[in-house]
Amino acid sequence: MTNALATTEAIEALRAHLESSELSLDLPGAHEARRERTELIDQIDDYLLPRLRRLDAPLLAVLGGSTGAGKSTITNSLVGVDVTQAGVLRPTTRAPVLVCHPEDLSWFEDDAGVLAGLPRSTSATAVGSIGLRLVTSDALTPGLAILDAPDIDSIEVANHDLAAQLLGAADLWIFVTTAARYADAVPWEYLGLAQERAAALAIVINRIPPGSEQEVKHHFSAMLADRSLGATTVFTVSERELGEGRIGPELDPVRSWLQSLAADAAQRQELVGATLDGALASIPDRVDRIASALDDQAERLEALRDITTRRYAQALIDIDSELDRGTLLRGEVLDQWREFVGTGAFMSKLEAGVSKVRDTLRGMFSSGPTPDQQAAGQLESNLLVVTRDAVDRAALDVVEQWEARKGGEQALAASSQSITALSRASTDISGQIEHELAAWEEYVLDLVREQSGDKVTIARTLSTGINGVGVALMVAVFSQTGGITGGEAAVAGGTAAVSQAVLTAVFGEQAVRDLARDARENLIDRLSKLLETDRQRFDALLGDGTALGDPLRDVSSDLQKAMA
Numbered sequence: 001m002t003n004a005l006a007t008t009e010a011i012e013a014l015r016a017h018l019e020s021s022e023l024s025l026d027l028p029g030a031h032e033a034r035r036e037r038t039e040l041i042d043q044i045d046d047y048l049l050p051r052l053r054r055l056d057a058p059l060l061a062v063l064g065g066s067t068g069a070g071k072s073t074i075t076n077s078l079v080g081v082d083v084t085q086a087g088v089l090r091p092t093t094r095a096p097v098l099v100c101h102p103e104d105l106s107w108f109e110d111d112a113g114v115l116a117g118l119p120r121s122t123s124a125t126a127v128g129s130i131g132l133r134l135v136t137s138d139a140l141t142p143g144l145a146i147l148d149a150p151d152i153d154s155i156e157v158a159n160h161d162l163a164a165q166l167l168g169a170a171d172l173w174i175f176v177t178t179a180a181r182y183a184d185a186v187p188w189e190y191l192g193l194a195q196e197r198a199a200a201l202a203i204v205i206n207r208i209p210p211g212s213e214q215e216v217k218h219h220f221s222a223m224l225a226d227r228s229l230g231a232t233t234v235f236t237v238s239e240r241e242l243g244e245g246r247i248g249p250e251l252d253p254v255r256s257w258l259q260s261l262a263a264d265a266a267q268r269q270e271l272v273g274a275t276l277d278g279a280l281a282s283i284p285d286r287v288d289r290i291a292s293a294l295d296d297q298a299e300r301l302e303a304l305r306d307i308t309t310r311r312y313a314q315a316l317i318d319i320d321s322e323l324d325r326g327t328l329l330r331g332e333v334l335d336q337w338r339e340f341v342g343t344g345a346f347m348s349k350l351e352a353g354v355s356k357v358r359d360t361l362r363g364m365f366s367s368g369p370t371p372d373q374q375a376a377g378q379l380e381s382n383l384l385v386v387t388r389d390a391v392d393r394a395a396l397d398v399v400e401q402w403e404a405r406k407g408g409e410q411a412l413a414a415s416s417q418s419i420t421a422l423s424r425a426s427t428d429i430s431g432q433i434e435h436e437l438a439a440w441e442e443y444v445l446d447l448v449r450e451q452s453g454d455k456v457t458i459a460r461t462l463s464t465g466i467n468g469v470g471v472a473l474m475v476a477v478f479s480q481t482g483g484i485t486g487g488e489a490a491v492a493g494g495t496a497a498v499s500q501a502v503l504t505a506v507f508g509e510q511a512v513r514d515l516a517r518d519a520r521e522n523l524i525d526r527l528s529k530l531l532e533t534d535r536q537r538f539d540a541l542l543g544d545g546t547a548l549g550d551p552l553r554d555v556s557s558d559l560q561k562a563m564a
């Protein structure tokens with residue numbers, strides 16, 4: 001440990017990164033990665049940072065293992081007093097009990113000390129279910145504390161999580177198992193963790209039927225050797241009648257080993273350093289597993305985002321081609337417009353020359369309602385329906401496609417909106433469309449005003465003024481006749497031709513083309529923004545997507561550099 005300060009800073013940076021690296025989607029492996037992340041954050045808080053700050057602090061030995069293996073019984077037996085409850089009901093220990101010499105108490109009470117995140121109590125009985133109870137005893141040698149942890153394998157999941165957290169804070173793991181249980185899978189998982197972290201480890205095989213000690217030890221040691229744990233210190237404890245709930249001389253080897261460890265500062269220091277180095281060295285692999293899970297999440301989120309982007313882009317294309325088909329000029333709009341300018345009759349007059357057109361239009365608009373505005377209104381409401389339908393269909397498709405993909409359903413469930421609400425355009429979409437269309441109409445009229453310039457007189461003479469020309473321009477924008485058939489085509493064609501004629505008479509051919517294109521682009525632009533707003537409802541469910549694996553790997557390699 002050459003540079004404790006740089007290492008501490010690098011660990012703090014890693015911790016901050018881990019904290020913000022959420023694994024929200026339930027993808028394969030996400031559960032394990034979440035657990036790995038929690039364990040690493042806990043170990044940083046509970047153990048690494050406090051240990052790096054105080055390398056000379058007392059050594060903490062944590063008794064971990066299966067329920068009923070005798071962890072609490074061993075703890076009480078080592079102390080010679082009942083400091084923790086042992087019992088026949090499984091699991092017995094829910095709240096951990098830490099026993100230390102009175103001289104060492106201040107270190108374990110310290111807010112910046114080991115396991116500082118757990119609430120403390122020094123009362124005789126546990127307060128609540130999760131706090132750490134501190135007990136002092138003169139039976140222990142100063143410099144070494146023992147902690148009786150909950151089990152790793154009962155039905156109580158909270159116990160396992162706490163046990164894993166406590167083992168993460170240990171300078172020394174004392175793994176307690178029994179002759180009957182040592183071949184179980186769960187204990188070996190934990191031994192695998194101890195191995196990955198190169199934590200100092202000792203094993204107690206408790207409750208061995210007298211006479212079988214050698215056989216059990218032999219078999220168990222072979223299993224350890226198979227897993228490259230052959231060098232582990234193993235104690236065997238024969239099962240005898242308990243005296244006042246405590247194990248007798250059978251526990252002496254464990255007791256004296258711990259006492260000599262506590263008494264030998266150099267050996268203690270070496271053990272503390274080895275576990276610390278092991279924990280630090282285990283970080284890159286652990287981070288890498290979390291980073292891979294983050295990559296999976298990012299990839300999945302990207303795929304979901306892609307579905308949304310593509311589907312809403314399609315919605316805009318759908319609206320655009322609806323404009324191309326001239327569908328918007330169907331029905332009422334045509335009637336209004338026909339009423340406004342007439343068709344056949346108007347056309348023949350148009351052919352007779354501009355002056356005749358003027359006369360006709362002047363005649364038409366000298367009195368009565370303003371059908372140009374009705375036509376514009378109708379156009380807008382048609383456009384509203386087309387747009388809303390396109391957004392409705394896009395939203396429904398996105399929901400259906402997300403539901404069919406891993407993580408998608410979960411992302412949907414995270415929304416404050418119901419699936420029904422998500423499956424259609426946002427409730428205020430009509431208002432938004434109306435607002436945009438009104439703004440667009442303004443824009444078109446401004447275009448006409450701007451273009452008219454010195455031709456403004458002609459415009460005025462031609463019709464009731466700018467408005468009429470504006471509607472003519474709007475009609476021109478929607479008047480591709482591609483998809484319209486039969487009689488409607490003729491009408492629409494005629495209608496469009498009339499629009500075209502009015503505009504051409506005012507502005508000339510090239511300007512009309514430019515104006516129509518400009519107006520159309522502006523409309524599509526507005527609709528595109530509107531779709532984007534609606535799409536945001538889905539994008540927001542995917543988070544900002546910035547928590548990727550590589551930045552996490554980077555801080556982990558910074559840590560390696562700091563340690564080097």
Ligand SMILES: Nc1nc2c(ncn2[C@@H]2O[C@H](COP(=O)(O)OP(=O)(O)OP(=O)(O)O)[C@@H](O)[C@H]2O)c(=O)[nH]1
Nearest residue numbers: 067068069070071072073086087088091092093151
């Ligand atoms: N006879 C005998 N009984 C033991 C011995 N060790 C444990 N027991 C009994 O086994 C039962 C379980 O022991 P505990 O010490 O509560 O086991 P634990 O590992 O703390 O269990 P959890 O707290 O549930 O994880 C108790 O009834 C003990 O009395 C032993 O060496 N000899």
Ligand SMILES: [Mg+2]
Nearest residue numbers: 071072092093
């Ligand atoms: Mg117990």
